[in-house]
Amino acid sequence: MSCQGTPAMEDMQSKSPLLTEKQSEGFKEVAADGFVLGGFTWRHALPDIQRPVVIINAATSVRCRHYARFADYLFANGFDVITYDYRGIGESRPAIMKDLKASWTDWGAMDFEAMLKRAQREFPGQPIDVVGHSFGGCAAGLGASGQVIRRLVTVGAQFAYWRDYAPEQRWRMFGKWHLLMPLLTRFCGYFPGKRLGWLEDTPAGVVRDWSTPTGRYEQRPSGRRLLKAAGRMPFTNVRAQTLAISISDDPYGTVAAIERLLDYFSHARKTHLRIEPQDIGEQQVGHFAFFRSAYQATLWPIALTWLQTGELAPDSPGRTVPRS
Template sequence: MEKENAMGLPLTFDAADGYPLQGRLWRHADAAAQPRPLVIVNPATSVRGDYYARFADYLHGQGFDVLCYDYRGIGGSRPASLRGFSASWLDWGRLDFEGALRWAAANAPRQPILVVAHSVGGFLVGLAPSNHLVQRVFSMGAQFAHWRDYAPRRRLRMLLKWHLAMPVLSGLFGYFPAKRLGWMEDTPHGVVRDWTHPGPRFEDAYRRGPQAMSAEERSRLAEGFAGLRGATLALSVTDDEFGTGPAIQRLLAYYRNSRCLHLRLPPQALGLEGIGHFAFFHSRFQDSLWPIALRWLRDGELDDSLAAYLVDSARQQPAPA
């Protein structure tokens, strides 16, 4: 691949059920000969894979191969009409991310598989049956949107926006017309349902409804998170209204076989005014935030200067709901 192609090369691959997914691949010409790591980028809910292109190009310049892709119903993986289109968080994890893992295993068999996960992308890692292939994870603001974990000062506004307006509009249109509102990508109705229903244990959302599961099936769903054995660095920032301390810890508790580190940074610690839930992947943070991810992905290490911001998990468990 030519280094100057900052957007990578277009790629189509199949999800685990055969659904065609669109993505972009940054790959070195000698990738087949050298066991350089391959990074799969799992986007946030209803965010196009192209949003992460600058970060992917940065990692490519540091010696990694990178795959960014769109979940079904989003961006290049969207059908002609979203009305009535079936897609859910379960599909994104068990089928789409699973498809990305299978593509990597088949097309880069000698390359270690790493994951960069944003927001719900960190949750989807646990849903994929092949998550045991992942050797290391870096996540940013990863959680599954249990409303009690939202930042208290913003909770009411977030409930009105995401748990009232979004499902109402989704019911009216058959999908959430987010683009018309300037919020994000249009979103399949099933994804909206998953976003607005998680309790303190995500699997309990599937007690009833169109994706209802038996108690045994729900238990197996949660147990799948234990398949991840690669180490995880979960980064959160104190001005992220979604990725609060309890929200991050709630998700990490499912990854019981992964060595999980939770790094919680106030933006001011790096001389920054703000970061929030989305800005980490903006290129203006190439010299301040991106090296944190780079060192973890490359070496599985954290700079000593950041050790003071590691969360003591025993004191940061989410409050019972």
């Protein structure tokens, strides 16, 4: 298999609607280590210190353009919005992937932290909220400035511990993500996901973090380095009103996986909402569909209400998961 050339298959996020050009503007932001990140801003014409700004953290190797319609929705409901790509992905992809040194912890401690700094600089005095999809929820706990987050909504958020995968799909997923993905990465110097139609091309360091079979983030390769450098994990900086949304047919976002990550946010006020597809009149939703515009009337208002009030609406679908 060649690791060069144009992808033979379109990835999932390339099929998403394009950005609404009248509402969004592109930007470049330099992280603390000098890496240049790309993203988009939805900004209202007049500043308002009462208006929150929402940072959207993408899932692993999903381009920020996948979240454009959701960003449009938040903008239309009175928020300023920042979307961005982690280093190695989309707007933040370098010319040569195999030379890129990047890990999950870099995506949180460097890239997300850069967005927190940008939000404070570009929207001074405004409340800062975060929406995190999949690993994006974990990234929200890795920024040193996490104490500035007012409200946090996560969707299917976890850090891919294989024993937490849904039992009926666990071994297939283990083979795909914990055996084949690292094998191809070793051969190519990065994971050629676009050629396979499996998300975006992914840095080797991220693959090492994802495929390491341990249930503790601080035991992942980059997590160990972070713990050694900082002396503690930064999740405790986050004191936000936190809503974790999980969908029952998401094979990554099982109750065990969601709760495993939530336990790291020990100083946050946490609510875990578990939704069955049938609760919203659907047969399936899965891991990626939440942010598709088809769910604007059924799922998006749950996140919107939490960002607006820090509470669930009384008629929210699903059930809250008891927490010990």
